Amino acid sequence: MKKQLITSALPCVNGLPHLGHMVGCFLPSDVYARWLRQKGAEVLYICGTDEHGTTSEIAAAKEGVSVEDYCQTYHDLHAKIYKGFNLSFDYFGRSSSDQNKEITYRIFHALDANGFIKEKTTQQVYSPDDGRYLPDSYVIGTCPYCGYDRAKGDQCENCTKVLDPVDLINPKSALSGSTHIEIRETKHLFLELPKLEKELEEWIETKKGIWPDIAYSIAKKWLKEGLQERSITRDLKWGFSVPKEGLEDKVFYVWFDAPIGYIGITKQWADEQPTERSWEDWWLKPEDVTYTEFMGKDNIPFHTISFPATLCGTRENWKQVDFLKGMNYLNFAGGKFSKSAHRGIFADDALTEFPADYWRYWLIANAPETGDSMFSFEHFATTINKDLNDVLGNFINRVLKMTTHHFGAVIPAMGPTTAHETELYQTLDTLVQNYIHLMDRLELRKAMSTLREIWVSGNNYIAKTEPWKVVKTDPAYAGTILATALHLIRLFAELNRPIMPETADKMLAILNLKPEPVWTVKPMSSYLTELPAHSSFNPSDPLFQKISPERVQELKLKYKEVEA
RNA sequence: CGCGGGGUAGAGCAGUCCGGUAGCUUGCCAGGCUCAUAACCUGGAGGUCGUGAGGUUCAAAUCCCACCCCCGCAACCA
Numbered sequence: 231m232k233k234q235l236i237t238s239a240l241p242c243v244n245g246l247p248h249l250g251h252m253v254g255c256f257l258p259s260d261v262y263a264r265w266l267r268q269k270g271a272e273v274l275y276i277c278g279t280d281e282h283g284t285t286s287e288i289a290a291a292k293e294g295v296s297v298e299d300y301c302q303t304y305h306d307l308h309a310k311i312y313k314g315f316n317l318s319f320d321y322f323g324r325s326s327s328d329q330n331k332e333i334t335y336r337i338f339h340a341l342d343a344n345g346f347i348k349e350k351t352t353q354q355v356y357s358p359d360d361g362r363y364l365p366d367s368y369v370i371g372t373c374p375y376c377g378y379d380r381a382k383g384d385q386c387e388n389c390t391k392v393l394d395p396v397d398l399i400n401p402k403s404a405l406s407g408s409t410h411i412e413i414r415e416t417k418h419l420f421l422e423l424p425k426l427e428k429e430l431e432e433w434i435e436t437k438k439g440i441w442p443d444i445a446y447s448i449a450k451k452w453l454k455e456g457l458q459e460r461s462i463t464r465d466l467k468w469g470f471s472v473p474k475e476g477l478e479d480k481v482f483y484v485w486f487d488a489p490i491g492y493i494g495i496t497k498q499w500a501d502e503q504p505t506e507r508s509w510e511d512w513w514l515k516p517e518d519v520t521y522t523e524f525m526g527k528d529n530i531p532f533h534t535i536s537f538p539a540t541l542c543g544t545r546e547n548w549k550q551v552d553f554l555k556g557m558n559y560l561n562f563a564g565g566k567f568s569k570s571a572h573r574g575i576f577a578d579d580a581l582t583e584f585p586a587d588y589w590r591y592w593l594i595a596n597a598p599e600t601g602d603s604m605f606s607f608e609h610f611a612t613t614i615n616k617d618l619n620d621v622l623g624n625f626i627n628r629v630l631k632m633t634t635h636h637f638g639a640v641i642p643a644m645g646p647t648t649a650h651e652t653e654l655y656q657t658l659d660t661l662v663q664n665y666i667h668l669m670d671r672l673e674l675r676k677a678m679s680t681l682r683e684i685w686v687s688g689n690n691y692i693a694k695t696e697p698w699k700v701v702k703t704d705p706a707y708a709g710t711i712l713a714t715a716l717h718l719i720r721l722f723a724e725l726n727r728p729i730m731p732e733t734a735d736k737m738l739a740i741l742n743l744k745p746e747p748v749w750t751v752k753p754m755s756s757y758l759t760e761l762p763a764h765s766s767f768n769p770s771d772p773l774f775q776k777i778s779p780e781r782v783q784e785l786k787l788k789y790k791e792v793e794a
Numbered sequence: 795c796g797c798g799g800g801g802u803a804g805a806g807c808a809g810u811c812c813g814g815u816a817g818c819u820u821g822c823c824a825g826g827c828u829c830a831u832a833a834c835c836u837g838g839a840g841g842u843c844g845u846g847a848g849g850u851u852c853a854a855a856u857c858c859c860a861c862c863c864c865c866g867c868a869a870c871c872a
Contacts, residue, residue, distance in 0.1 A: 239872080240872075241872070242871095242872040243872095244872085245872085251872095280872060283870090283871090283872080284870075284871080285871065285872085354870090363870095364870095365870045365871070366870055366871090367870070367871050368870090368871085382871090383870095439811085443799085444798080444799075447798065447799085448797095448798070448867095451797065451798070452869090455797085458869080460869080461870080464870070483870075484870090484872075485869095485870090485872085488872075526872090527798085527799090527866080527867080528866090528867070528872075529872075531869075532869095532872090536869095558799075558865095558866080559865085559866065561865080561866090596806085596807090600799085600800090600807090600808090601799055601800055601865085601866095602799075602800080602865055602866065603806085603807090604806085606806095608805090609805085609806070609820090612805095612806095612819095612820060612821090613819090613820090615831095616819085616820070617819090619831060619833085620831075620833055620834075621833095621834085623831065623833095624830055624831055624833050624834070625830085625834085626830095627829095627830055627831060627833090628829050628830030628831090628833080628834075629829085629830085630830090631829070631830060632829045632830075633829095635829080636829095675807080675808090676808080679807095679808090679818070679819075682819085686834095686835095689833095689834050689835070690834090690835065690836095692829075692830090692834075692835085693826090693827075693834060693835040693836085694835080696827080696829085697829070698827090698828080698829040698830095699827095699829095701829090772830095772831055774831085775831085776831070
């Protein structure tokens with residue numbers, strides 16, 4: 231297997247992630263990274279905070295701290311939350327790192343040398359009282375079309391007309407409220423995307439039917455409309471200063487250096503152990519690497535057009551994305567997620583309510599793969615109660631209790647098997663193959679539905695063999711049944727591992743086992759018979775707890791979920 | 795006519811590319827079991843597949859056309 235490079239979209243350092251962000255890129259990428267590692271692949275899983283841009287500058291000013299301190303604080307906060315969700319990044323870096331600066335400059339110089347960078351004079355809004363240029367959306371005024379008096383300079387929220395800041399009547403700064411607004415001419419650099427359009431189109435065409443529809447169709451849409459020269463610099467202080475004569479007081483636009491951050495962060499990782507790690511092995515030897523990107527749909531244009539074009543224009547042999555897992559949005563039944571309005575579930579709050587594995591399972595099982603999906607506490611509670619408690623948790627519990635009661639806390643000896651076991655082996659051989667196939671293809675919801683079927687097959691086996699009866703007449707066969715069931719706990723643990731790592735470890739710990747670094751599927755006839763007889767296990771309390779209807783009501787109130 | 799996605803049992807979804815008896819989960823009803831977290835297993839009821847007595851076809855959820863409705867995005871808010 232080739233080396234597996236995995237990246238999750240870099241979260242903006244401002245603002246904390248909510249469930250939509252978790253399911254949009256972090257959790258699916260983590261599940262995939264864990265899955266591939268478990269299969270024995272050499273994986274490098276990269277993420278980090280995206281720190282540049284106007285928003286960081288302004289937010290830092292509001293908190294009265296330097297932008298460097300602000301970003302450090304929030305970077306650490308992000309890292310802590312992701313750790314709480316058990317995201318297994320090999321490195322969680324920063325787009326503002328020196329390493330990223332170095333790579334960004336290298337790429338910029340190559341693009342410039344190859345004639346893909348163009349200098350143009352543009353008109354920008356300047357606010358003398360704020361002492362800075364204003365992004366379009368930071369200029370507010372009266373919409374010339376509908377008269378709405380709080381229209382933003384990029385678009386009127388009331389009539390949805392797309393605007394230019396100069397169109398606004400009585401424009402003022404959204405920061406200071408100052409009405410003293412100037413239009414200044416300023417030089418900026420543009421990436422000449424039209425020159426690369428044909429190459430991009432040919433490349434995207436090779437992804438038809440391979441990438442998720444949403445990724446392919448969004449890329450095609452941009453190409454169909456024709457690419458435009460895209461500005462890669464901004465009049466800001468916070469960012470990488472532009473290494474070109476006459477432009478040193480400007481910085482690169484966040485969308486230029488953020489995707490390059492995947493590479494820069496890889497170098498941060500490599501620099502920690504320079505003798506053993508090489509970032510070039512991952513990014514400049516494309517034939518050795520399979521690269522999978524994860525992101526929400528808003529990120530797709532930048533990862534299918536701008537970033538590939540950026541790499542392509544260097545004429546160096548950069549690794550381009552092989553598979554792009556684009557996700558739709560997870561919405562909240564109570565309306566848009568809003569931290570300030572305390573509406574919706576943010577990642578830090580989520581962990582105070584339930585263990586990470588509850589969220590991980592629900593979010594992956596309900597991932598918005600084909601369309602936007604909705605989070606509601608009702609649905610969450612039903613899934614957790616039914617799938618995790620009744621089907622999986624109860625299976626483990628009934629097997630452990632029954633075995634302990636009749637045989638003590640040891641794995642009973644495995645005797646001759648019957649048609650029941652043969653049927654179980656056949657069912658599971660098929661289901662496990664399906665599960666592997668779906669996980670490999672990143673069809674997460676279908677994979678979870680198959681995983682559930684696998685758990686159900688355990689309960690089904692117990693129901694058919696009725697060990698509580700058999701033990702009275704044929705204790706040896708009852709031992710075989712329960713030994714088989716204990717083996718199932720190990721199987722389930724291995725299959726659960728990418729999704730619910732903590733639970734999987736607990737399940738293995740019950741059997742006094744440790745996760746095997748590499749798990750390879752074997753025929754069930756051998757996999758479900760190989761644990762040594764009479765080895766002890768640890769009876770455990772139920773692994774999951776149910777969520778009561780009262781608790782659901784409390785949560786709905788607390789997070790402002792309204793009735794549908 | 796801005797762009798994209800969607801409208802399939804009460805709810806949440808699959809099936810649509812490559813037309814051929816409408817599937818899954820949950821909820822509901824009944825039965826089995828009583829080892830287990832009042833859990834588990836089995837069976838059943840429930841859908842004119844958004845609308846058009848539209849087009850193509852022996853056959854349409856699936857292909858074509860028109861229309862309606864919902865969600866998201868609109869390139870300096872990551």
